[in-house]
Amino acid sequence: MTGAADSRWRVELVNDDVNIVCVVVHLLRTHCAFSESDATRLATEVDTRGRAEVGAFTDQGSAEELAVTLQRRGLTAVVRHDG
Amino acid sequence: MTGEAVWTDVSEDYFRAVLVPDGIALSMSANVAAVLANQAGKLIRFLETGEIERRRTGLLRRLVSQVDVERRMFPDVYRARAEADAFRERHAAALRDSAAAHRVRAWLTDTVDYIVPTDAVDDWLATFGPARFLTAPRTGTKSGMTVAWLNHVQHALVHALPQTH
Numbered sequence: 596m597t598g599a600a601d602s603r604w605r606v607e608l609v610n611d612d613v614n615i616v617c618v619v620v621h622l623l624r625t626h627c628a629f630s631e632s633d634a635t636r637l638a639t640e641v642d643t644r645g646r647a648e649v650g651a652f653t654d655q656g657s658a659e660e661l662a663v664t665l666q667r668r669g670l671t672a673v674v675r676h677d678g
Numbered sequence: 679m680t681g682e683a684v685w686t687d688v689s690e691d692y693f694r695a696v697l698v699p700d701g702i703a704l705s706m707s708a709n710v711a712a713v714l715a716n717q718a719g720k721l722i723r724f725l726e727t728g729e730i731e732r733r734r735t736g737l738l739r740r741l742v743s744q745v746d747v748e749r750r751m752f753p754d755v756y757r758a759r760a761e762a763d764a765f766r767e768r769h770a771a772a773l774r775d776s777a778a779a780h781r782v783r784a785w786l787t788d789t790v791d792y793i794v795p796t797d798a799v800d801d802w803l804a805t806f807g808p809a810r811f812l813t814a815p816r817t818g819t820k821s822g823m824t825v826a827w828l829n830h831v832q833h834a835l836v837h838a839l840p841q842t843h
Contacts, residue, residue: 613814621836667773668800668803
């Protein structure tokens with residue numbers, strides 16, 4: 596993962612009616628290396644605003660790899676390309 | 679249905695996870711173990727062969743197809759359908775990796791002592807996370823009892839993990 600300013604490939608988590616917050620927080624901690632507080636903030640953002648950015652990369656491959664990891668655990672992840 | 683004999687045959691279903699020195703001790707009713715093993719088996723068959731149960735859904739009772747299940751289990755990563763399909767094709771091996779589900783099913787069917795190492799919890803999440811979408815959509819309120827149980831299992835496991843994990 597890189598600084599957001601250098602990144603063009605962003606991974607977003609999208610809200611759904613199936614996943615539960617505590618599991619999302621755990622997955623964001625273990626697979627995106629977020630702290631407990633950041634993971635909780637992002638999971639809350641997904642729940643209240645519908646989506647949240649959980650990864651930013653300079654290359655498409657790394658972004659897709661994270662999307663695969665999250666989808667394999669049942670989360671709804673999308674990849675967005677700036678520009 | 680009348681008579682007490684009916685009620686004596688009804689046992690409580692449960693799934694409990696408790697942190698112990700060697701990992702997480704699992705305790706579950708025989709029925710829950712059987713259902714979880716069955717769900718893991720269904721996921722394995724879908725990931726490896728694309729096999730799904732014949733089910734009808736929606737107002738028109740349309741038959742659910744293999745593509746329907748694939749798209750709700752692995753929803754479009756890109757807005758453009760062609761790009762999303764290309765993503766699924768590019769990452770087919772990783773998306774359809776059934777190793778975690780095999781390990782979880784083996785635990786459920788072969789193991790007497792249900793102590794799961796904390797590092798193996800991810801296998802359970804990678805099994806019962808996607809398994810929910812064999813039968814349920816991602817949106818709507820009618821996800822059903824199976825999804826409720828699979829969510830309960832994930833919730834119990836995550837809550838049993840040590841805070842530092």
